Amino acid sequence: MQVSIVDAFTRTAGAGNRAGVVLDAVGLDAEAMQRIAAAVGASETAFMLSGPDGGVRLRYFTPKAEIDFCGHATVATFHLLAERGLLPREGHARLECAAGTLDVELEAMGGGASRAWIVTPRHAWETPPVPLSKVLPLVGGSVDMVDETLPAYRNAQRLVVPFRRREDVWNLAPRAGALAELLGPHGMRGLYVFTRDVREAGSVAHARYFVPGVGVAEDPVTGSAAGPLGVYLASHGVLSLPAEGGTVRARIEQGDAIGKPGRIEVEVTGRAGAPERARIGGVAVTVLEGTLRA
Known part of the structure; x- marks a missing residue:
């Protein structure tokens, strides 16, 4: 099986979030994909079942489970398709996955690279089903660390x-098993924490994501969470949308705490206090190409 290893949300090999990409997954069943993802060992591996002419259809697997959508593995896949000339470096495409049909735009960048812009799925914001006083000690935190000017959801x-x-x-250090045991019965797989105390001018948030429910102790840089975070920040006035409607862009930092810094561009469209859509944007770098025998 031909597998590519791609680091997403960075142009530096070894930084960002690593994904496996299998561009020819036709004929593979879920059991085979799961076995390949476990052998690759990246936080997620994307399997392309059709495309690119009729729309790119992807399935995503962590080393332990299938998930509906993965931002960095999608960035990695579209980077690879553009790099190989299977898609133009600039233009629109359609992504089909378990989360639905999503629009993807490739933006040509300098040096022959492309940035992939991906519409992220939207989900409701709900009251946490577990008290933070029970959750945060399991990652080495406490409720007095929480920014009380913004809600937890x-x-x-x-x-x-x-x-x-x-x-x-x-300084957070998760007890993965205990966190999964607490969140799992409520249908939750992980804890995403962020702060507005950023490292770089132009960034709006700095984040970490612990996802033991799918076998990922910490996801280095998470596009699927960054898009919803953009909507959250716009809903609460941290990102300012025009009253008459428009678009705002910002950057989210992640991965720095574990030595894998990545940067996710986030674009939110809508009216002040009423965001309607979010896209994540990211570049990538191909690290390895090889044959996997699993």
Whole structure:
């Protein structure tokens, strides 16, 4: 099986979030894909079942489970398709996955690279089903670290919690098994924490994501969470949308705490206080090409 290893949300090999990409997955069943993803060992591996002419159809597997959508593995796949000349370096494409049909735009960048812009699935923002006083000690945190000017929410299968200080975010150390045991019965797979205490001018948030529910102790740079975070920040006035409607862009930092820095561009469209759509944007670099015998 031909497998590519691609680092997404970075142009530096070894940084960002590593994905496996199998461009010819026709004929593979779920069991085979799961076995390949486990052998690759990246946080996610994307399997292309059709495309690109009729729309790119992908399935995503962590080393332990299948998931509906993965931002960095999608960036990695479209980077690879453009790099190989299977898609133009600039233009629109259609992504089909378990989360639905999503628009993808390739933007030509300098040096022959392309940035992939991907519309992210939307999910309701709900009251957390578990008290933060029970969750945060399992990652080495406490409720006094929380930014009380912003709410904590459940969004899909993740708990989203704002912190005041980047230092506290960096010092978190999850007990993966205990966290999965607490969140799992409530249909949640992980904890996404962020702070507005950023490292770089132009960034709006700095994040970490612990996802033990799918066998990923920490996901280095998470596009599927960054898009919803953009909607959250626009809903609460951290990102300012025009009253008459328009678009705002910002950058989310992630991965720095574990030595794999990546940067996710986020674009939110809508009216002030009423965001309607989010896209994530990211570049990537191909690290390895090879044959996997699994």
